[in-house]
Amino acid sequence: MNRTDRLYALVEALRAVAPRPLSARRLAERFEVSVRTIERDLSALQQAGVPIWAEPGRTGGYCLDREHTLAPLGLTADEALAVTVGLGALANGPFRDAAARALGKVHAATRDERLAESLAVARRIAFLEPDDEDAPADVVAAALRDGQVLRLRYRDRDGEPSDREVEPLGYVVRDGVWYLVAWCRLRRAVRAFRTGRIVTLEPTGEHAPLRPFRAADLDIPYGTTRHVVED
Structure with a gap:
């Protein structure tokens, strides 16, 4: 059983006995893995x-709050597959x-049956995916959301x-490679920074002014840019 299947099965095992606890040892025996x-x-x-949550003591273990679990999603097997593939595509990106x-x-x-299918x-x-592409730093993911000016060293x-100070505008991804699109204060223009080439990155605490961003304005010489969500 791979980890994704085991995570789902763990939730179902705890849900089946809720509100009674199950010990990590018993779960480890059931799934034939270590307690750790x-x-x-x-x-x-x-x-x-x-x-x-964990209940301490000799008869304690891990409990699942049945009242606060999510109701089963009404996804078809194809919809569950699309979500799994879509989120899996982000495994090496800033998100x-x-x-x-x-x-x-x-x-x-x-x-159960739809997830298994x-x-x-x-x-x-x-x-x-490219072998030489480093995963971007976690701070890259928060850059656009927080709207802070970033100080970065770039190769x-x-x-x-x-060394640059940039105002994040958005992201572009091509063939598994992510680019941070930002207004570069050094060049006084919009630039796309390949995240794998960002050596160091830190927020400055300064909020960047709001600037418009359209992927089509990047004048990329190949392909057609498409926003994840259109206006």
């Missing part, structure tokens, strides 16, 4: 918002942590470093 693996999985579920948490919630709230197909889908395609 079970504790890591339960921690991941808690961070994803699943209402699990990877949020995508992993969201996927855990979707799987935990999708009906969608996962069977999802396991046959793979992404071909261009020739490896030459430069």
